[in-house]
Amino acid sequence: MPPVLLAARADAGHAATLASYRDAGGYRALDTALRQRTPEELIQQVKDSGLRGRGGAGFPSGAKWGFMLAPEGRDGGGRYLVCNADEMEPGTFKDRVILEQNPHVLIEGMAIASYAMSMTDAFIFVRREYFEQTRRLEAALAEARDAKLLGANILGTEFSLDIHVHRSGGRYICGEETALLNAFEGRRANPRAKPPYPAVSGLWGRPTTVHNVETLACVPGVVEHGAAWFKGLAKNPEGAGTKLYGGSGAVEHPQLIERPIGTTLRELLGEMGGVKGGRKLLGVIPGGASTAFITPEHLDTPMDFDPLVKVGTRLGTGTFIVLSENDCPVKATLNLQRFFARESCGFCTPCRDGLPYGVDLLARLERGEAQREDLDRIDHLFQIIGPNSFCALAAGAAEPVKGLYAHFRDILEAHVTGRGCPFGREPAELAHA
């Protein structure tokens, strides 16, 4: 398979330059879009391509673009495209690699998307921890401006656009699109109530579309080679495009690879050298911290949105975390819950108070202080936190617990009957938080 998102490979130590991106066919799609297509045609093409959001929820991108066709908000004021490069979900490191290796594919995708949705301005919201990646992105933006691929009258057409980078201060909730908008505006980053959705009232109250880095990076390929081509990239009939798959945790060679969407976990893990140290596989969190565990019986499930839903989990970000036979899934879930509890924005009580209670119960289970009733208590707690919370952070936190109960009942029971973690005593852990 020819790589699509990472086509213009970077040399070690720096990103693909504008010249090497162009050598790989870069910016031809922008030229085609601006000179030969209407916005409506482009939106139809993205709909036909089957592209779904790569930020975690898998929302159809063409439908999202279609919301921007509404006549409201076409009054000469701002209309904004915001690229979400917050990427703070544990286990997720895919957008980083696009910024590191091929920032021009993002810039081109943003320019096309902005034209298709009649945006006036575009922004990239990036976590500050990505210092080197942001330097490379800014360098690529400067190259694009010099080459008239950004700025006034792009490529000599009527279309004008600039892209501005906003650097955040590091907080997971800022990846939630409405919290992101508050953060962007310089406010405390609590999420906003929906509706109104960002397409109606987003950044500074104006029509806004928020997209993940990888989603936008898919756009040039769709426009250059067509919707059918993009669909044909997938390995499974219901899929579309390629996917950046990352493997980390108990993986022999942790890394990010671009493969046809729908590639199975067995193939992906095999390419990464298998489970660390040749150990047996216990379970996998398929797409970042807010997806439910799957087990070796699911190794041949296509890593795509619908097939993973059928086995009780989600594709999420497509960057999977591997547990070996030596890794306790209760301890792993405790780690994830510590993350969610720390990163809760504190705005609503079920999440702010419920998640730390969940951490406490899981920690007791690990230490061997839990009673049998606590198993039900944990299960119940995580079933009620999600639906009673204000945003999707808490519902996401419940996912790995759901997987824990679906697949590792025996290990949960063993924590009660054996008075603590059966996975061998860890060296005394530092209590930090």
Place this chain on the structure above:
Amino acid sequence: MSAAATPPPGGVPGRTPPAPTSTAAAPAHPQRALWPDDKAKKRERIVDVLWELQQQRGFLDDEAIRIAGRECDLTPHEVDEVATFYNLLLRKPAGRIPIFVCDSISCELNGAAALMASLARVLGIAPGEVTADGRFGLLPIVCLGHCDKAPCLLAGERVLGPCATDDDDVRNLVKEIGDAAGAARGTR
């Protein structure tokens, strides 16, 4: 992968290009300033302004909050709502070189606890403390987006990993972090 995956040479065949797009569909904004007004533009910069103040002062004391407020046209209260929200903004001293150790899942599975413990021994401080000379601070942080480099840490503007976790390796790592920070500041 089927042959359909290969792009046809010369793009998609059989397409008649429509006339160049109308200006009505995509109004030009050659003079747009990106921000709706000056007040919004100033406020958008608050995290950058706080970050710069933190680089100069080591952490965000109350005076830094007032300065940032004047620069971004915000009340100290509005500034503090932001300053207290972010993992990288520090309202307390954390050393001239804070070392942020990732303790999220992929790093934990690859020895983050051992890395933190070794750093604590080598620096002679517990997480959350600062060395007696005020040079290093040690703090946990959530996933740094470098899970392929687990276990990793953030020091200055670099994410370092995968880090070896023996005390000897960690001693060398701390020296390297200190030297790099010294070089970056043009001091020492």
